Amino acid sequence: MNIAFIPLRCGSKSIPFKNIKEFCGKPLVYWNLKAIEESKSIDIVYVATDCKEVIETIEEFNFKKVTIYERDPQNARDISPTEDVMLEFLTKHKQDDNDLFLLVQATSPITQSYDFDNAISQLIDSKKDSLLTVVNEKRFFWNKNGTPMNYDYKNRPRRQDFEGFFLENGAFYINRVKNILKDKNRLSGEIDLYVMNDYTSIEIDEPLDWHIAESYMKEHILKNENKNKKKIKLFLSDVDGTLTDAGMYYDNEGNELKKFNTHDGKGFELLRKAGVKTGIITSENTKIVENRAKKLKVDYLYQGVEYGGKLDIAKMICKKENLSLDEVAYIGDDINCKELLSAVGKAACPSNSLSEIKELYSIIKLNKEGGSGAVREFIELLIKESLI
Structure with a gap:
């Protein structure tokens, strides 16, 4: 030994x-x-x-x-x-x-x-x-x-x-x-x-x-x-706890609401201008996320993805775009993100993520919480490292 x-x-x-x-x-x-x-x-x-x-x-x-x-x-x-x-x-x-x-x-x-x-x-x-x-x-x-x-x-x-x-x-x-x-x-x-x-x-x-x-x-x-290092050509994000603060909000009629951050939206615009493909992969299936995805002009939206299926979705997108997982960046916060976070070239999580996610080897632990600009922080780090 x-x-x-x-x-x-x-x-x-x-x-x-x-x-x-x-x-x-x-x-x-x-x-x-x-x-x-x-x-x-x-x-x-x-x-x-x-x-x-x-x-x-x-x-x-x-x-x-x-x-x-x-x-x-x-x-x-x-x-x-x-x-x-x-x-x-x-x-x-x-x-x-x-x-x-x-x-x-x-x-x-x-x-x-x-x-x-x-x-x-x-x-x-x-x-x-x-x-x-x-x-x-x-x-x-x-x-x-x-x-x-x-x-x-x-x-x-x-x-x-x-x-x-x-x-x-x-x-x-x-x-x-x-x-x-x-x-x-x-x-x-x-x-x-x-x-x-x-x-x-x-x-x-x-x-x-x-x-x-x-x-x-x-x-x-x-x-x-x-x-x-390979350049990042595909940027993927989770929704709840990442693009949002993971809070559950309802109006007087009982309609579900979500709070997004405009700074994250600007981050997606920067990616688009740099020619980076973008996508959202989430386990939930709501009209709110569909509307937000349209607003962000993402290239791919996958909702209702079952536990363990996020990596399969990412591989499918990579095959279509002729990319490797090394050319993918992903940000997520919970256990259903773990498999994909462990496989991509660059992975990050908001500061309030699950402990098991923050302990992943080589993951970037961001300073900001989900829904408070964490996605934008990750994008700016990628730009700073000349990976975009």
């Missing part, structure tokens, strides 16, 4: 609650957990923390590989070495001696899933005992006494011909459980080096590091991810 281990403390003097502070739109620890979740080689990740806020934040992600380990307070102090909490965990949670144990540091959020997978394969192939991540630093270093440390200044090499030094970047370390217990260290025996990209050299310890790391993440990771 390959085990990842992320130690997170509550306290941080330089950046308060930095492990859950927003970094590129998500809590800092999210990025490593996402990479581990997507890793083909890591079986489980234990997050060792003493912090209620950290636990609550992580539980919102609904990552399948994550298990919380509540570390002893004495090993969560400023002066506590990381090895102490590693040994505490391995003493309390017996693991197989030959299990690979990855110490992952949340302060290096740029680490990708392929880094974990490639490093594990490299260590196994090398037959060495442990591994650490590094970057190749091609800088000239000097000793305090004025003598060069790593080059001859009389024969200054060109950068492309300079071998340089290998700088420990602190992203992660791999060792076997038996070695950690024996040597009481994250590294031991014959050590292998896994070389990462230059921009991963930054570790977030100070506020300035934060801004630099965010710039690197946006430039080298997020920009490329957005390039590879």
Whole structure:
């Protein structure tokens, strides 16, 4: 078994609650957990923390590989070495001696899933005992006494011909459980080096590091991810609790009424102008929704859809429009939306949605409630991410 281990403390003097502070739109620890979740080689990740806020934040992600380990307070102090909490965990949670144990540091959020997978394969192939991540630093270093440390200044090499030094970047370390217990260290025996990209050299310890790391993440990771994302060509929405506030209203004659939001209507207009097809899929069947759909000028309206049928409807529309589900965005709030929300390229839910929906992996939890502009908020996010 390959085990990842992320130690997170509550306290941080330089950046308060930095492990859950927003970094590129998500809590800092999210990025490593996402990479581990997507890793083909890591079986489980234990997050060792003493912090209620950290636990609550992580539980919102609904990552399948994550298990919380509540570390002893004495090993969560400023002066506590990381090895102490590693040994505490391995003493309390017996693991197989030959299990690979990855110490992952949340302060290096740029680490990708392929880094974990490639490093594990490299260590196994090398037959060495442990591994650490590094970057190749091609800088000239000097000793305090004025003598060069790593080059001859009389024969200054060109950068492309300079071998340089290998700088420990602190992203992660791999060792076997038996070695950690024996040597009481994250590294031991014959050590292998896994070389990462230059921009991963930054570790977030100070506020300035934060801004630099965010710039690197946006430039080298997020920009490329957005390039590879398919554009949204079909936008689908639920009705009750999404386009409406889920309230039940009646006039004096007992006629049912629904409250819609004009800002959402403008959102559908923006989609139409951008050439995006639109649709409404709902389990109810009312003249009110039919009238609203006409007002919004949606391309598709399906009412009276039975439980579990929304995904089938979406697939049918995709077939007709020659689209894939990756090119579909859907917003819904209740259990009958779950299957479709889990299948589309972009999924979102209003802030007052059912808890089971808000816990779906990769769903966008919007700030606004259903009927209060949540649909418009989702549309604007898609536009901001250049997916429309």
